Amino acid sequence: MKSAVIVFPGSNCDRDMQVALAEITGTAPIMVWHRDSDFPAVDLITVPGGFSYGDYLRAGAMAAHSPAMAEVKRRAAQGVHVLGVCNGFQILTETGLLPGALMRNASLRFICRDVYLRVEASRAPFTGLYKTGQCIRIPIAHADGNFYADDETLARIEGEGQVAFRYAGQDGKVAPEANPNGSRNNIAGIYNAQGNVLGMMPHPERLIDKMLSGTDGRAMFEGLTGALAS
Amino acid sequence: MSPRPEAPITEEVIAAHGLSTDEYARVLEILGRTPNLTELGIFSVMWSEHCSYKSSRKWLRRLPTEAPWVICGPGENAGVIDIGDGLAAVFKMESHNHPSFIEPYQGAATGVGGILRDVFTMGARPVANLNALRFGAPDHPKTRHLVSGVVAGIGGYGNCVGVPTVGGSCEFDPSYNGNILVNAMTVGIAPADRIFYATASGIGNPVVYVGSKTGRDGIHGATMASAEFDDTAEAKRPTVQVGDPFTEKLLIEACLELMREDVIIGIQDMGAAGLTSSSFEMAGKGGVGVEIDLDQVPVREASMTAYEIMLSESQERMLMVLKPGREDVARRIFEKWELDFAIIGQLTDTGRMVLRKDGGIVADLPIDPLADAAPVYDRPTRATPLPAEVAAADVPAPADIMAALESLVGSPDLSSRRWIWEQYDHMVMADTVARPGGDAAIVRVHASRRGLAMTTDCNPRYCYAHPRTGGAQAVAEAWRNLTAVGAKPLAITDNMNFGNPERPEIMGQFADCIEGIRDACLALDFPVVSGNVSFYNETNGKGILPTPAIGAVGVIDNLEKRAGLAFPAADLDIVVIGESRGHLGCSAYMRHLLDRRDGAPPPVDLEAERRNGDFVRAEIAAGNVTCCHDVSEGGLLVTVAEMAMASGIGASLTAPEGAPALHALAFGEDQGRYAIAVKDGQALVSKAKTAGVAATLLGRTGGGELTLTGAGTISVARLRTACETWLPSYMGDGAA
Amino acid sequence: MRARVHVTLKQGVLDPQGKAIGTALKSLGFSGVDEVRQGKFLELDIAETDPAKAHQQVSEMCEKLLANTVIEDYAIELDS
Amino acid sequence: MRARVHVTLKQGVLDPQGKAIGTALKSLGFSGVDEVRQGKFLELDIAETDPAKAHQQVSEMCEKLLANTVIEDYAIELDS
Numbered sequence A: 001m002k003s004a005v006i007v008f009p010g011s012n013c014d015r016d017m018q019v020a021l022a023e024i025t026g027t028a029p030i031m032v033w034h035r036d037s038d039f040p041a042v043d044l045i046t047v048p049g050g051f052s053y054g055d056y057l058r059a060g061a062m063a064a065h066s067p068a069m070a071e072v073k074r075r076a077a078q079g080v081h082v083l084g085v086c087n088g089f090q091i092l093t094e095t096g097l098l099p100g101a102l103m104r105n106a107s108l109r110f111i112c113r114d115v116y117l118r119v120e121a122s123r124a125p126f127t128g129l130y131k132t133g134q135c136i137r138i139p140i141a142h143a144d145g146n147f148y149a150d151d152e153t154l155a156r157i158e159g160e161g162q163v164a165f166r167y168a169g170q171d172g173k174v175a176p177e178a179n180p181n182g183s184r185n186n187i188a189g190i191y192n193a194q195g196n197v198l199g200m201m202p203h204p205e206r207l208i209d210k211m212l213s214g215t216d217g218r219a220m221f222e223g224l225t226g227a228l229a230s
Numbered sequence B: 001m002s003p004r005p006e007a008p009i010t011e012e013v014i015a016a017h018g019l020s021t022d023e024y025a026r027v028l029e030i031l032g033r034t035p036n037l038t039e040l041g042i043f044s045v046m047w048s049e050h051c052s053y054k055s056s057r058k059w060l061r062r063l064p065t066e067a068p069w070v071i072c073g074p075g076e077n078a079g080v081i082d083i084g085d086g087l088a089a090v091f092k093m094e095s096h097n098h099p100s101f102i103e104p105y106q107g108a109a110t111g112v113g114g115i116l117r118d119v120f121t122m123g124a125r126p127v128a129n130l131n132a133l134r135f136g137a138p139d140h141p142k143t144r145h146l147v148s149g150v151v152a153g154i155g156g157y158g159n160c161v162g163v164p165t166v167g168g169s170c171e172f173d174p175s176y177n178g179n180i181l182v183n184a185m186t187v188g189i190a191p192a193d194r195i196f197y198a199t200a201s202g203i204g205n206p207v208v209y210v211g212s213k214t215g216r217d218g219i220h221g222a223t224m225a226s227a228e229f230d231d232t233a234e235a236k237r238p239t240v241q242v243g244d245p246f247t248e249k250l251l252i253e254a255c256l257e258l259m260r261e262d263v264i265i266g267i268q269d270m271g272a273a274g275l276t277s278s279s280f281e282m283a284g285k286g287g288v289g290v291e292i293d294l295d296q297v298p299v300r301e302a303s304m305t306a307y308e309i310m311l312s313e314s315q316e317r318m319l320m321v322l323k324p325g326r327e328d329v330a331r332r333i334f335e336k337w338e339l340d341f342a343i344i345g346q347l348t349d350t351g352r353m354v355l356r357k358d359g360g361i362v363a364d365l366p367i368d369p370l371a372d373a374a375p376v377y378d379r380p381t382r383a384t385p386l387p388a389e390v391a392a393a394d395v396p397a398p399a400d401i402m403a404a405l406e407s408l409v410g411s412p413d414l415s416s417r418r419w420i421w422e423q424y425d426h427m428v429m430a431d432t433v434a435r436p437g438g439d440a441a442i443v444r445v446h447a448s449r450r451g452l453a454m455t456t457d458c459n460p461r462y463c464y465a466h467p468r469t470g471g472a473q474a475v476a477e478a479w480r481n482l483t484a485v486g487a488k489p490l491a492i493t494d495n496m497n498f499g500n501p502e503r504p505e506i507m508g509q510f511a512d513c514i515e516g517i518r519d520a521c522l523a524l525d526f527p528v529v530s531g532n533v534s535f536y537n538e539t540n541g542k543g544i545l546p547t548p549a550i551g552a553v554g555v556i557d558n559l560e561k562r563a564g565l566a567f568p569a570a571d572l573d574i575v576v577i578g579e580s581r582g583h584l585g586c587s588a589y590m591r592h593l594l595d596r597r598d599g600a601p602p603p604v605d606l607e608a609e610r611r612n613g614d615f616v617r618a619e620i621a622a623g624n625v626t627c628c629h630d631v632s633e634g635g636l637l638v639t640v641a642e643m644a645m646a647s648g649i650g651a652s653l654t655a656p657e658g659a660p661a662l663h664a665l666a667f668g669e670d671q672g673r674y675a676i677a678v679k680d681g682q683a684l685v686s687k688a689k690t691a692g693v694a695a696t697l698l699g700r701t702g703g704g705e706l707t708l709t710g711a712g713t714i715s716v717a718r719l720r721t722a723c724e725t726w727l728p729s730y731m732g733d734g735a736a
Numbered sequence C, D: 001m002r003a004r005v006h007v008t009l010k011q012g013v014l015d016p017q018g019k020a021i022g023t024a025l026k027s028l029g030f031s032g033v034d035e036v037r038q039g040k041f042l043e044l045d046i047a048e049t050d051p052a053k054a055h056q057q058v059s060e061m062c063e064k065l066l067a068n069t070v071i072e073d074y075a076i077e078l079d080s
């Protein structure tokens, strides 16, 4: 599988994503500078975490207008798979590739900790190796992860099965206490209507190594590798 | 040549610049004429305590700074040690106390920014941040606001630049009510043969300015007092420095990219006293002169004066001397990262600093006398005598030891710091092997099996009671925290936070803490490679507790062989390494439960410390021990409780034969000890005895409760609630 | 010419910052605070001197970057 | 009564956000943007109906919480 990581000024999980992709897919991803709209064809484009442009104005707002993202939008429309993590998710909502918006955490504080997620549906290529309803542990690290969509949009997202992950307790139960940031319906990650674009606040690329206290993130990259092998 | 005169240099102006009569006389002698205002400003910052170390220099020379693995000791931007595989660790800790009290968010944020620059200036990629924080009493009206702002500021900056904040320390004491401590530490990794130094050389070589523009940020407090000689004073009032972590991130990437090219001769960040100290230090070290055209300096506001440009403390700026003809390579890189880049001058053979602006000379100063001949003071000292020992028999036992334990683990100083570290991205870069909450954090050396362990430590109450013991204890505790995770301790950075050095008792605290640090460094082969001194931490004549914060770094050769503090399983033996004598003087127990601060601190037996630690480390390295926690504040029972809380597994303990009174065994703070959980405790005890190390079987892990025979039982869940509740509930939700 | 732009959350969009400020004000003893909403206030110095053109230009900036029109409204004022 | 509060950085204080917005606008092709400053805009509904008292109350809120007076200025307007 060929993959790419888009790098913006202020990205800081680009290397983590690069390492995860290289290790699990077996092929080093192409690192694409934000000014570059002419990068080779790939099976998966990732938009990594960090603080593109310092998260100034709004998280992801400035990165969304980069030449590279214009190209990502074009390719997503053609069906190329796109994964946005954390700041990447924020950027994808700012470009309009995903619905809704990510607002300041309800506590107003940055939160870095492991959370439990309920996998809403086992669905290739992103979550095909997880079981529907499986509870996985993945870290979050963000100040603006409070997912918001108006009632109508939310109803549509829910109705079309676009919710990928919800914050849950260790027992897998989706409950208000398990919501770390105030997201509507405990939403931690969503798909676009076509299902080829996934944005999520938690960082699967940070939990792929036993040495780093967990491997629950691996299955996502393994699933992608299997499904998108070209 | 005499520079352009500016405002008249009156006695008030001299005083406002913090120069004593003697010091000013020295200025006149060096120059052979009256300085103009810009020159006076330069002298004042170069000779300030902060830049010149004039009160501390004599004592700092006492610190041991050498070991075979030290590549660069104190004197550069940060210390450098060899960590194997051709790599070096570069680290330093620095205070930002006063700015953080004025504006906690920005003060702390810019503290982090400053220490990061000290590290990447030397060619290292920063891989971890730590901090040492001290706040006033929890019930002081300002404390909550300060905690909230400082923690948010540290996180705000570190998270954005993408360097994990992996550890630190945080304590409360009324002595910090008016003077909080914010000490920030950065650890970086560089190729051992590619370290960059702050030395200028090569007559004619270009002097280059990169990073952010210069504004009127944090200009020396003296300018406030000098308002009367400037009628636009209001608009020009010095302003608090605001950090721009986004620009810092770009600066890190740009500098590291440039360092892969062969173009830099010397590089120095602009920290305190900005362009002044960076240019003087680089030139002073290289024995060259400099000519700078201040009109070339990128400024944020038009109409900045020479004085302001030279004294500005705007953040995220660096000064470099480049190889001739290589300016374009550098310019291209900085333009790619959208940073300012300007050639502002060149090196000369005059040994003088000549500054030009608007076509004229605005300062012309000899460099050596300023950089090297700064005043040095031998201030009088008064020693703190060793307080009388408090016998355990004279310290009342609590009615209920387990209730006392619950209260201790839920006390301001011993409760969990989770509320703090969850606001720090402690995992970014995906190499954090041991997250905050253990004895030392462990960060993997990227793409290797090697790891760096790091910690910050100091017990200011020990230091206050007996500075020499306290100084030694701080170093020993840092060494022990590294050992407890299985690391070989390599070197330390020290951040000396004290009151007014002009008072003999404060200077005595300082001198004795240094002696204690020296004792421990020598005994433990643990040299000082960098450090920082912060004096005048006092309000209304009352100093803070002497706080020599120690930041320490060690190496783990094989990360498979390391230890953590959570009990890995039930049915393991618990062994205590080191002797438990029940020393209660200066203990958390006495302070928190009896409101007593008397007695001598626990003695530090450096020989036993070393023996015990070397034994423990060898056992971890051999794979025999994977669960270990050093015994520090709160004593043995608190230590075991922490191991239980981290795992959810309980333990039952019985006082060994010959142990001190139960409450003294539980809460005594004897040094040089570790609690270990292993399958075969008896075997470990025998092995220890053979090695001449005191070791005792204390109990077994298992169940959901912690029991001490004769003292009762408490559930681990209940302890956890106490431990996890205090800080979040103190801070309230969305505390502002 | 100077443009002043107010970016505010659309009605109905939950405002975590405003809510937290409201709670904090109450805990500081300010009673009678009903609702707090937080928005952004931007001041831009622009070269354009024709008011109609300037307005047009700033509107475009808002649509493209300054506001996220999924959740935010904006209002423009021009000083000269 | 509704209070509108503008919180802006004091003159001379670095505004990293404003700076970044200015750069972004330029790279989006908006030339002629000189300087951008970002501030906060707060709307508060308060129970107090007397304008003088309301002003007094909101000033206190600003001093205590809404503005960081070390680096920020604030301005209050009251609608009724």
Ligand SMILES: Nc1ncnc2c1ncn2[C@@H]1O[C@H](COP(=O)(O)OP(=O)(O)O)[C@@H](O)[C@H]1O
Pocket (backbone or CB within 6 Å): B131, B132, B133, B165, B166, B167, B168, B169, B170, B417, B420, B421, B435, B436, B437, B438, B439, B440, B441, B455, B456, B457, B481, B632, B633
């Ligand atoms: N200000 C802080 N920032 C980050 N981590 C902290 C801070 N204060 C304490 N910690 C973490 O909490 C844990 C306990 O701290 P401390 O009691 O000082 O440990 P020790 O007794 O082992 O030195 C350590 O892992 C430490 O890194």
Ligand SMILES: [Mg+2]
Pocket (backbone or CB within 6 Å): B438, B439, B481, B629, B630, B631, B632
């Ligand atoms: Mg410890």
